[in-house]
Every structure is written in C-alpha cells, then in structure tokens.
Amino acid sequence: MKPEEYSRRRAEVGGWAIEIETYRLGDVYHTTIYNADPGARFARADGSTKEEAEERALEKASKYLAQTRRF
Amino acid sequence: MPYTIPNVLVTTDWVAQHAADAGVRVVEVDVDTAAYDQGHAPGAVGWNWTSDLCDTLIRDIVPMKKLEELLGRSGIDNKTTIVLYGDNNNWFAAWAFWQLKIYGHDDVRIMDGGRKKWLAEGRELSTDKPAAAAKTYKATGPDMSLRAFLPEVQAAVKSKSASLVDVRSPQEFTGEILAPPGLPETCQRGGHIPGAKSIPWAKACNDDGTFKSFEELKSLYEAQGITADKPVIAYCRIGERSSHTWFVLKYLLGFQKVTNYDGSWTEWGNLVGAAVEKP
Numbered sequence: 403m404k405p406e407e408y409s410r411r412r413a414e415v416g417g418w419a420i421e422i423e424t425y426r427l428g429d430v431y432h433t434t435i436y437n438a439d440p441g442a443r444f445a446r447a448d449g450s451t452k453e454e455a456e457e458r459a460l461e462k463a464s465k466y467l468a469q470t471r472r473f
Numbered sequence: 474m475p476y477t478i479p480n481v482l483v484t485t486d487w488v489a490q491h492a493a494d495a496g497v498r499v500v501e502v503d504v505d506t507a508a509y510d511q512g513h514a515p516g517a518v519g520w521n522w523t524s525d526l527c528d529t530l531i532r533d534i535v536p537m538k539k540l541e542e543l544l545g546r547s548g549i550d551n552k553t554t555i556v557l558y559g560d561n562n563n564w565f566a567a568w569a570f571w572q573l574k575i576y577g578h579d580d581v582r583i584m585d586g587g588r589k590k591w592l593a594e595g596r597e598l599s600t601d602k603p604a605a606a607a608k609t610y611k612a613t614g615p616d617m618s619l620r621a622f623l624p625e626v627q628a629a630v631k632s633k634s635a636s637l638v639d640v641r642s643p644q645e646f647t648g649e650i651l652a653p654p655g656l657p658e659t660c661q662r663g664g665h666i667p668g669a670k671s672i673p674w675a676k677a678c679n680d681d682g683t684f685k686s687f688e689e690l691k692s693l694y695e696a697q698g699i700t701a702d703k704p705v706i707a708y709c710r711i712g713e714r715s716s717h718t719w720f721v722l723k724y725l726l727g728f729q730k731v732t733n734y735d736g737s738w739t740e741w742g743n744l745v746g747a748a749v750e751k752p
Contacts, residue, residue: 403597403599404598420655423589425592434505437653440642440645440674441562467654470652470654
C-alpha cells in the first residue's frame with residue numbers, strides 16, 4: 403500500500419510552533435505532531451478521517467506542551 | 474562541488490530499486506519506535522533505538538556482542554551494504570550509522586531525506602517483517618576516536634583545543650527550555666557548555682529532509698568559525714541529533730577530527746558543579 407493525501411503544515415499550540423503531518427494508509431489516517439524546533443515528534447494519533455486523527459493528536463500535543471516550562 | 478564522501482548517501486529512488494538486491498540490507502531506525510510497524514520501505518528491517526542500539530543496563534552505546542547479534546539476525550554480514558533511514562530527518566539513522574562506524578562496518582549509507590521523503594513521495598509501504606537468513610557478523614574496534622567522553626570535553630573547554638558545536642534548538646542552547654517542547658525534561662540546569670557555538674542540526678537539511686549542498690553546509694559551519702583545521706566535538710541532549718551533525722561534518726564535509734559527545738546535555742546539565750554558560 404502507499405501513503406496517500408500526505409500533508410505537512412505548521413501551526414501554533416499554546417505559544418509553541420508545531421508541525422502536523424498526516425497521511426492515509428488504507429482506511430486509516432495517521433497524524434504525527436512535531437515541535438517545529440528542533441523537529442522532534444511528541445504526539446501521534448490515528449483516525450478514520452483526517453480531521454479525527456488531527457484532533458486526537460492535537461489534544462495529546464496540547465497536554466504535553468502545557469507541561470513545557472520556560473525559564 | 475560534491476560531498477567529500479558522496480556514496481554515503483543514496484536517494485529514495487535508489488532504495489526503491491535496490492532494496493531487494495543481494496548484499497543490500499535496508500534498515501529503518503526511528504525516534505518513534507512505533508512508526509516501523511505502521512509501514513516501512515518494503516524489505517526494510519526495523520531497529521529499535523531504545524533496545525537494539527544501546528546498553529539497556531548502563532548508559533552506553535550498544536555493546537559489541539549485542540551489535541554482532543543484531544546484525545547477524547538482520548541478515549547482515551561484514552560485506553553487506555547497510556542503508557539506514559528513519560524519521561525526524563534521519564536522527565536515529567545517523568545514530569546507528571555512528572555506532573556502526575565505531576564497530577568498523579565498512580559500507581554504511583543513509584537514505585537522503587529519510588522516512589519523511591519516502592512518505593511525501595507516496596512510495597510503497599509494507600507491514601511485513603522480512604525474514605532474513607541469519608548471518609555471522611564479526612565487529613572490530615570499538616573506534617573511540619569517533620566518540621567524546623566527558624573528560625575530553627572538559628579538557629577541550631579548558632584548553633580550547635576543540636570547537637564545540639551545540640546542535641540543539643536555540644531555546645535549549647540559551648536555557649529558556651530544558652528539553653524540546655512537548656518532551657520530558659531530562660536535566661537539572663539549562664544553558665550550554667562554555668564556548669560552544671549554536672548551530673542547530675536542522676540547518677543542515679532542506680525542507681524535504683535531504684541534506685543541503687556541500688557549499689551551503691560549508692558556509693553554515695564556517696560562519697560560526699567551525700573549520701576542518703581544528704578538532705570538533707558535537708553534542709545535543711542525548712547524542713542522536715549530534716550524530717546527525719557528526720555525519721555531516723565527517724562524511725559530507727570531510728572533517729578528519731570530529732567526535733560525537735553522546736553524553737551531551739543530559740550528562741553535562743546534570744553534573745554537580747559543571748560550568749554552564751547562559752547568554
């Protein structure tokens with residue numbers, strides 16, 4: 403099978419720049435969220451639609467980013 | 474101008490055409506240890522950096538015997554061409570490359586652009602785990618000239634005998650954050666090793682994950698005074714991002730004396746009494 407509908411875009415959550423990568427494999431959409439700098443993956447989720455996968459991943463991302471402290 | 478050692482890189486096209494060749498073994502190594510199971514380049518073996526590529530008891534790189542077993546069961550012998558790729562623009566592919574060189578494997582290459590480019594190009598993915606006929610592997614070394622330990626870094630800071638390159642993000646370098654956003658904090662103090670230059674690893678890559686040209690890379694490092702005439706020590710947080718920069722400096726730009734300080738900030742930033750610079 404091949405990844406389809408591949409997309410990667412920038413967004414901001416809680417003041418942090420992130421990148422959202424989503425693609426479909428068969429019937430499942432896979433979303434991975436990276437911090438924009440340094441580019442590390444820190445959240446991922448699957449869904450039956452692109453919106454569902456991204457919403458789930460963003461929910462996790464928001465939770466993790468809220469724990470990042472600035473000094 | 475071509476890279477100093479251009480054949481350490483292969484394209485996604487090359488992998489699509491040669492992954493099944495006799496004598497070639499493609500290996501995926503990801504930050505996200507679940508990514509391989511989601512789908513990988515057909516024929517690729519998956520290595521887990523948290524269990525396969527380290528000592529799981531003490532903090533250290535993979536022990537020689539364990540690496541020999543990993544390579545053997547992956548169908549790799551001493552003459553195999555190993556092609557590594559992974560997510561995050563090949564962070565842990567570079568980590569694996571560095572360790573394979575420490576243990577003397579001759580023909581190791583990286584798929585330029587990594588998993589990101591493979592996905593973006595809509596290339597075939599498989600969830601099948603290839604059944605590799607086990608082989609016997611005999612490692613050499615370890616060649617510790619590729620690795621920097623704490624005492625060497627401390628000596629270099631004191632004598633200014635080597636250039637230190639901090640490849641973390643600017644916010645980690647300044648101490649504004651202790652770990653990349655969204656990831657757990659793993660150090661007690663923020664900042665950087667005194668005298669280090671901030672050259673984030675990602676500046677070596679294009680948007681599609683491929684490496685920038687020789688000229689662009691040379692300019693990037695020269696602009697910060699990092700040149701081949703002085704030894705270089707690269708570091709990050711746990712040593713994987715800095716292995717990416719180590720790869721760039723040693724193989725793409727041809728620096729002779731470059732080491733990866735894999736203790737990195739999770740060692741230095743937790744040391745009692747260690748000097749820390751915060752701009």
